[in-house]
Amino acid sequence: MIPTSIxxxxxxxxxLIMTVALVIGASTVIYTNLLVAKLSEREQQLIDLYAKGLRYMNNADINSGNLVFIQEEIIDANRSVPVILTDENEEPIAYKNLTLPQKISKKRENNLLRREIAKMxxxxxxxxxxxxxxxxxxIFYKDSELLTQLRYYPYVQLTVIACLSLIAYYAFSYSRKAEQNRVWVGLAKETAHQLGTPLSSLMAWYEYMKGSPxxxxxxxxxxxxxxxxxxxIITERFSNIGSVPILKDEPLKKVVENAIGYLRNRVSQKVAFYIESEFPEETTAKVNIPLFEWVIENICKNxxxxxxGKGSITLRITKSNTKNAIALDIQDTGKGIPKTKQEEVFVPGFTTKKRGWGLGLALARRIIENYHQGRLFVKNSEVGKGTTFRMVLNR
Ligand SMILES: Nc1ncnc2c1ncn2[C@@H]1O[C@H](COP(=O)(O)OP(=O)(O)O)[C@@H](O)[C@H]1O
Ligand SMILES: [Mg+2]
Structure with missing residues (x-):
């Protein structure tokens, strides 16, 4: 028995991974926001100084020797914050740190500046x-390009990281699935191959005995x-799972009846089997009989x-919500599966039985989903009352 806690x-x-990712993401955002706040404060100071300089220039005596200093050290010191100086009617007089197209008419320049003013x-x-x-x-002004970039930087960075992680996750899970496939297929092929030799010899012996007086x-x-x-039949199953199985249109009810026919004689007489169909007898579904019978057997044995060993199993062929599909419900009157385990029962190795392998449902799901392009899931289950598995098959 394999532990069930995988x-x-x-x-x-x-x-855990999600929490760590969230913490990292949040701290990146918080930290950059701190930087943004600091830089923003500094730009504010810069622009205040700039305004003071301008004010001083305007008030100053033309001959003041300080003018050059103010012009060079204060006004020109602003090399990053875009500013537009306007008159009282918001008509642009001068601008700084804005990149406008060169060689444009005064009118067009004015228009562009006014649009900038609106943004500022x-x-x-x-x-x-x-x-x-x-x-x-x-004085109109806006955040420098550096500040703007910094503001959006963490979001861009986090988006890129999220995309990368998603791609990595899918690549990883794809390669893991491919590996699992190789194990299932390889093991099945090997089993079919190993059974083949003694089986053909057994068959020959049987033919000999049948003909011998x-x-x-x-x-x-x-x-x-x-x-x-x-x-x-067993060999055929393994050989089918080890290759690309051929699906044929088979009369579903007949196939189900045949599969149950074998089981019926091998389980307690106190288990009653019922087979029902909402469709005409000859309604078909696309199945590979050896594999499909295997699924029915696994589910019914469970x-x-x-x-x-006591109760009833009802197999009902019924309509499916999926287009062009047909459903087979297998309902029992057993102990039921708690809600939290209804997906887990399909995980390889999950079992609650002392001598179980926990592979029956994993195999059944593989057969239905990978080999029949259908679906297999717990339709509903109630503890103490019973369980219904649903299989959706293509018609
Ligand atoms: N019809 C059912 N009713 C209740 N529990 C079920 C039913 N079918 C499966 N289970 C649960 O799912 C587990 C896994 O089933 P399975 O994959 O066939 O492995 P195993 O039969 O070896 O335990 C079982 O151990 C059982 O706990
Ligand atoms: Mg089982």
Whole structure:
């Protein structure tokens, strides 16, 4: 018996990874926001100084020797924050740190500047520089390119990381699935191959005994024949799972009846089987009989186990919500599967039985989903009342 906790362990690891990713993402955003706030404050200071410089220039005596200093050290020092100086009617007078197309008409330049002013207004209130009664100017400004980039940087970075992780995850799970496929297929092929040799020899022996007068009236021969045929079926299953199986349009109800026919004689007489169909007898579905019978057997054997040998199993062919598909419900009156385990039962190795392998449902799902392009799931189940598995097959 393999421990049943693989599935829940996986869920816990997923949760852990998600939490770590969330913490990293959040701290990146918080840290950059801190930087943005600092840089923004500095730009604010720069622009305040700029305004002060302008104010001083306007008030100063033309001959003041400080003018050069203010022009060079304060006004020109702003090399990053885009600013537009306007008159009281918001008509542009001068601008700085804005890249406008070269060689354009004055009118077009004015238009572009006005559009910039509109954008700047959304970000910051303009600074007023005035000498009451003499003049009134506005300084419009916006965040520098560096600051803007920094503001969006963490989101861009996180998006890129998220995309990369997603791609990595899919690549990884694809390669893991491919590996699993090779194991299933390889093992099945090997089994079919190994069974082949003794089986053909057994078949030859059986034919010999059937024809020999020495074994006339011996019931053994008949029984031997049955076992040989059963071995043949098993070999066929393994060989089908080890290759690309051929799907044929088969009358579904007949196929189900045949599959149950074998089981019926091998389980307790207290288990009743019912086969029902909402469709005409001859309605077909695309199946590979050896593999499909294997699925029915696995599900019904589980049902018998769940009922502890007493109860009823109903197989109902019914309509499916999926287009061009047909459903087969297998309902039992067993102990049921709790909600939290209804997906886990399909995980290879999950079992609640002392001597179980936990491969029956994993195999059944593989057969239906990979080989029949259908679906297999727990349709509903109630603890203590019973379970219904649903298979959706293509018509
Ligand atoms: N019809 C059912 N009713 C209740 N439990 C079920 C039923 N079918 C499957 N299970 C649960 O799913 C588990 C896995 O089934 P399976 O993959 O066939 O492995 P195994 O039969 O070897 O345990 C079972 O151990 C059982 O707990
Ligand atoms: Mg089983």
């Amino acid at each position: 599935y829940s362990k996986k869920a816990r690891i997923k949760l 207004k959304l970000q910051h209130k303009p600074i007023v520089v005035e000498e009451p009664g003499v003049f009134k100017n506005y 020495r074994f006339d009236n011996e019931p053994i021969v008949e029984e031997l024949g049955k076992d040989v045929r059963r071995l043949e 049902a018998v186990d769940a009922m502890e």
